[in-house]
Every structure is written in C-alpha cells, then in structure tokens.
Amino acid sequence: MRQTLTDRSAFKFVLLSCCAAFLCETGTPTAHAQTSAPAQVQVGDIAKTLKPEEAEKGAGTPTDGEEPPATSLSEEEEAMKPKAGNLFHVKPGHTPTYWEGLEGHVSIEAGISGNPWTRSGRNFAQYYSDRANTVTLNQIIGSLSHPVTSVGSGYGIGFVLEAMYGSDARFDPTIGMGSGSLHGLYQWAPTQAHLDVHLPWIFKRGIDVQIGQMYGIMGAEGTPALARPFYTYNYASDYIVPFQTVGILATMHLTRHMDWILGVDAGNSTTFGASGNNNKPKGYFGLAWNKLMDGKLDVHAIGHFGPQGNNGRTIVSPTGWVSAGIGKQANSLMQYNADVMATYHINDKMTVSVDGTYLHDDSLRDDAYGVTTYFSYDIHPWLTFNARGEIFRDNTGGVITEYSSFNSLTQALSNQPFPYYNALPTTYGELTLGVSYRPEFVNKKLALGGFTIRPEIRLDKSLNGTHPFNQAGTVQNPTVNNGTNNMLWFSCDATWAF
Template identity: 70%
Template sequence: MSDKHVLAVFCLLVGTALPSFAYAQAAATSNTAITPDGTPNPNPPTMLPSTSHQADSADPDIPALKAGNLFSPKTGHSLSYWDGLVGHLTVEAGISGNPWTRSGRNFGQFYLDRANTVTLNQIMGSISHPITSIGGGYGIGFVAEVMYGSDARFDPTIGMGDGTLTGLYQWAPTQAHIDVHTPWIFRHGIDFQAGQMYALIGAEGTPALGRPFYSFNYASDYIVPFETVGIIATMHLSQHMDWILGIDAGNSTTFGQAGNNSRPKGYFGFAWNNLMGGKLNLHAIGHFGPQGNNGASRTSPAGWSSSGIGRAANSLMQYNASLLATYHVNKTLSLMAEALYLHDDASRDDAYGVTSYLSWDIHPSLTLNVRGEIFRDNTGGIINQYPGNMSYTNSLQNRPYFYYGAPPTTYGALTVGVAYRPPFVNRHLGTGTLTVRPEVRLDKSLNGTHPFNQAATVSGATVNNGTSNMLWFNLDAVLSF
C-alpha cells in the first residue's frame, strides 16, 4: 500500500475527539450560552449557565448568579449585576518549522503561513457578562472581545477598524454582542445573540485555546465563515434539541457600504445536546446566502485583480453546511468528527472534507491530541495563499490583491501533538495557566499534484512545481488568565 493510501485510510478511520482544552466555536450552535472568556461553549448545558443575580424559582433556565473574576463582592452582601463581570486575557506566540520550504510559506494555511519565523499570534482580551435574570423569565448578558497579533491579518470584519494597521501585526474586534434569554413559545424559551460573533460552524475556533493544535485544519481555515454580524436565535424545542435560525451580513463583513452585496445571509440548523447521559452532542447546520462582492472588478498597475463581480453577486448563492458529532467515551477520552461542504455559485467552486479528532487526557497536566483530515478542493479555487499582510483584507474590500493557488487537489493531513500545562510553572501563576503545544504534521496531495513548498510570482497563478507533501513541526505557548 502506498503512503498516500495509508494516510487516506488513517484520516477516515482515526477516532475523533472534542479536545479537553475546549472552546471550539462550532459547538456554539447548541446554545447561545458562552464560556467565561466570551467564546462559544463547546459542551453547553441544556439550561443556561449560572447567571441570575437572584434565583428565580419560576424559571429554572436562569440559575443564580456566580461572582465573576473582576470584582470581589463583600461577604454577606447581595450580588449586583456587575459583580458577575468576567475578564480574560490570552497571549499566544509560536514558531512553525518547515526545513524544506523554498518559498518561506506553509501552503494551505492562513494563520501559520510564515515558515521558520517566531510570531506573536495573538493577544486577546475580553470582558463579558453571562446572561443574568432581570425578572419574568428574561435575562441579559454581553461580550466584548478584541485581538492583536499576526492572526488578525486573517480575521478582519470589514467596516470595523479594518486597515488601521497594515503590517504583520494588526488588530481586529472579534466579538461584540448582546445575549438575551426569553421565556417565549417553548418550555425552555429562546436565546438571542445580536451583534458581531464567531461563526457557528467549523470545529476549530479563532482563540488560541479554541483548537487542539497550533495549526488549523483546511476546513476551518478555508470554507467556514470566521465572523458574522447579525442576529441568531436558538429555540429550545426540548431539553435535548435546539433549532437555530439567524440572519447576518455575511463572512467578515457588516452592512451598508461595508457589505459585500445587498442580500442577507443566514443560518438554519438543529442541535442535539447531552444525549446518551451527556456523552453525545450532535449538530447539523448550514449557512446560506450570496457571498460574492457586487462591486466592479478593479485591476492594479501590477496586474492584480479585485474580487468584485458586479450586480450578479446579489443573486449568486453560497451554501455552507456542517455535520458535527462529539462523543465523550469517559472523563479522559473524547472523540469528534465533522463533515463540511461548500458550494459557491459565483466562483463555481466546490469543496468538502472530513476531519476527525482524538483527545486523551493522559495526566491532569498532559493531553494527547490526534487529528486526521481529508479535504477536496474540487476546482483549485478554494485553497489559496495570501502572501501580503493585507492580501486577505483587500480581497474582502474589493481591492486588488496578490494570491496564488493550486490545481484541483485532494489534501490529506495528519497531526499529532500534546498540550502540556507544566505544574512547576502554573503553580506560581495564580489564576493564570501556561500551555505549551508541540506538534508534528504531515500534509500530502493524494491525487499527484505538487502545491507545497513553492510560491508564485504572478497573482492568481497555479503552483504545481513544488512538492507533493509538506512535513512540518510546530510549537506554540499560550498564557491565559
């Protein structure tokens, strides 16, 4: 059996896991509840988190408020709303080692595109408040979060500070939303989120601890929305089943002049929570709507083109769908699998893939993570490299941008790594935690193309004179408070 067949078989058969670090943005579909740092909850309860400042016996979906970490209320005094305020800070830096690259780039990666370069990926700070009872079965909370670092190059929201910094290190608002619980229609009510929020599909989240590895899988990097601005409703049909509906401006855009076209987009899907005694969570959710830019195409003096396709963009749909299953075998072993699909009428692109994860807490301070993925870019138009610091943002803004891609390719990727939380360091950090994550990753073309370790000098060029595989070694350190 050839090495490409071995890799393909492993990616299909390897067990899958929700990593125990656990802030995956995909799982937010099952509940609009959020974790204390403002990121979606990867394993949400059916009930909302403990949030009300006074227990409401008439509404068990809003338990009593727990004090946040920003203030220390006096003993014996009733908690006020602001006593529940929560703040978090995360700093991530790392290096991606690729001894065989001839381009200085890791092909097929957004955030880890710079090979053999130490980078400050993100400094992310958030202030949030969990949903808190205001009486009558209603509750309210909020999240505000911002990121600075090299990752912000690929996480802008057009119309929200994009382009204010143009170097390797940029800033981006990542969340700014109000969260409301209502007792309407269903026994467990309806939750609403309004504002800017992480997308509801894609198993690997933007925050450093929102994924098991330093590197991303292809599907979460390339075929799911990163940020959306709009309204999402999660209707609790039963104790274990939610119905999700949403309307938004599209991937990484806002409304009006900052929007990519004049038509709305939105979510539709279902989530099943805490099945089999809390061991199993499922979701099936899609994001639909025109995503093309309806501006006129522009060309730079260097011959680079913009992404605008004119008024046709208003009616050309993009379909994005996710099937996710998470199974907790026991307290230390978890499995997860996600299948993702994208079709774009405007670019006539099709892409789809399956990613599986295994996560095993070997020790309270050590977690083993394994990820296997097969991903098909059916036209070669999805997996692109954006070499310039502003290339990706310019593509969203309908400005000429430099990029290059690969032929239609079936990618296989196998990643093995650990998350180590050194006790001899963390016991001196108070409320802080240091996590170190080394990983070894092998990417391979399974259909004979050669897209890796080589670059192009002409925008829009197709690279097939590189290598058929890419073996690289990554390491990051994450300090979180």
C-alpha cells in the same frame, strides 16, 4: 477531468488516517476534545476550562418531561442567577449586583511553525500559521463581558466585548470595523461585540438571542488559541466556515436536549452598506442535540446560506493583481455552507469527534468538502494527547488560496486587488499529532490563569498527484504545481490565559 487517488503513497496516507480514526473508536489514549456546541467562544470561557479535571461532567439524559426536584432551581434559573465576576470583590454572603458580575479576561499566544523544506517562506493553505520558521506573536485577546443574568420575570441580559492584536488579526477582519487600519504583520481586529438576551417566550425553556458582531458558529476549531486542540488549523476551519458575522442569531430551546438555530447576518467578515459585499442578506439555519445517550453524545447540523460574492466592479492593480468584484451578478449568486458534527465522550478522559463540512459557491463554480476526525485523551490532569486526521477536496482549486501579503485577505474582502497563489484541483490529506502540556510547576506559581504549551507534528499531502506545497506563485502564474506533493512540518505555541 477530476483527478483520482491513484498513487501508492496516497493510499498509505489514507490508511494512516483511517488507523487514527480506528484508534479513536477502540479507546486508545487522547485531551480536550471539541464539543458539538459552536466552537467559537470568548476568552473567559477558555480560562475557565484550563484544568480538565474541573470540567463539568455530562449530566444524565432524563426524559424531556422530567422536572427538577421542587426544592431546586431549574437549570435555566440556576444559570441566570447573579454571580460575582472577577473584576469586583463581593462580600461573603452578599448577593452580587448586576454590575458586580462583570468579567475581564486576557489570552496571549505566541508560536512557531518549522518547515525546513519550504522555498516560499510559507506553509501553504494556512491562515494563522502561514509564516514558516518565524516566531510570531499570534494573538493578544482581551474581553470585557457579563454572563446572561436574570433581570426578573424570566428575562436575562448579558454582553461580550472583545478585540484581538497580533499576527492572527490579518485573517480575522470585519470590513468596516477597523479593517485596514494597520498594514504590517501585526494588526488588530474587533472580534466580538454582541448583546445577549434570554427571552421566556413560546418554548418552555425560552429563546436565547445574540445581536451584534459574533464568531461564526460552525466547525470544530475556534479563533482563540485554546478554542482548538492544535496550534494549526484544519482545512475546513480555514476555508469553509464563516469566521465573523454581524447580525442576529436566535437559539430556540425546543426540548431539554434539542435546539433550533436561526440567524440573519451581513455575511462572512463583512458588515452593511459600503462595507458589505452585496445587497442581499445571509443567514444560519440549524439544529443541535445536546447530552444524548446519558450525556455522552452531542450533535449539530448547521447551514449558512446567501450571496457571498462582491458586487463591485473588477479592479486591476498596476502590478497585475485583480480584485474579487464580479459586478451586480454577485447579488444573486449563492454560497452554501454546511457543517455536521458529532462528539462522543467515551469516558471522562477520552473523546472522539467527527466533523463534516461542505461549501458550494455559485460565483466560483466550486465545490469543496471534507471530513475531519479528532481524538482526545487526558493522560494526566496536566497533559492531553490530541490526534486529527482530515481528507479535504477542492474541486477547482479556487477555494484553497494562500493570501500572500499582510493585507491580502482584507483586500480580497473589500474588493481591492490582492496578491495570492493557489493550486490545481486537489484532494488534500492531513494528519496532526500533538499534546497540550500545562506545566504544574509553572501554573502553581501563577497568580492568574494558566500556561499551556502545545508541540505538534503535521503531515499534509496531495492525494491526487498535484504539487502545491513549499513553492510560491507569481502574478503571471498564480497556480502552483512545481512544488512538492507533501509538507512535513513541526509547530509549537505557548498560551497564557486568565
């Protein structure tokens, strides 16, 4: 029987989350809010947005038929002009050659999540910030990239190569691409390797195509540290949206403000053949609307569809853990992911976003869904306040899973027995408050990039009376209900990026 919100404390938590959302609507202070564009970005993009006062102001919303003045280049032509990267020194007045547009970027993040009440040493329902009371080097991300640059006749070519090392790499593998090569707390993972092409075909503004390994394009919170407002993730970003895909993605620019997105890939965090989860393709379908309402509103609606289960045989380890393989039926059992997000820029300092996500999995016979509201206020150029409230439902307890060993997620994706524990069917509530502090006395002295510190306080709560927090399961009883019904914890990370 589905459990309902019955206790008074659950009502208080919901009321508190609603109040946070109300404050967003009424214009009370917040920082770098997310946009409706795909959340996952490369390190170079992050380094360019460290200073909010330098962020691009929203353009107006002319009619689609309106052309730029004859004396200026179109937005598309301007974007594809050759530009100097940061790896070469180009003489003043000299038009950069293609290879002088190369860019190299690095981002380093370390942090800690304090949870004095845990008896498991874990923060339940977390990937990257799962280790309680432990300072971790979360990620060192390095990239070599080239923006899409004109090569003549309306065509453009660019690329991105990126890799990660750190504790976060445990949860960002792509099976068949170096997965399982390291087995401790600190691992490595290739995160992006794609060719980017602009094609002046069919539509007035053409088509942009990415081919290779790329971040998932759904959700509000990205993998690189500064591609999200907090150190910790919301439930939807950890458990619903794809992290990595290998395939081809096309964005067709139907009008000045509307894009059509289509993609075919191998699935979430897998590749092809022996490194795939089954023999059926998956893919994206979506629409995005940009800079509506005089540049203040961005919206996207994106789905990812296809069989996601592993078609290998079920394997049992000597200790009793079981693999995720379910046999040939995995080839036909579908998984549906959906993400709808709207971001409204109230003014130059305040932004509010609402993100709704949904997952249905035929193999797990599970539905999971949630709504997250973000509020961001740039108090000063160097200080941003962020708030996040989320309600998330896991109907069977099969989606929210704590992968409890260093290699659990990689083992689960590659059909090896993996240690884990989960909860009963639960409706989760989460409220997070924090700031992004970019200390001027430090950043003014840095030769490269910028330094950001993000303290936060977070309350997670079961809203239907289960007790999944602060306790671990066992191989005999992996479903936890003898913990606490809430988890109050404090986190802080520090990031240097250029």
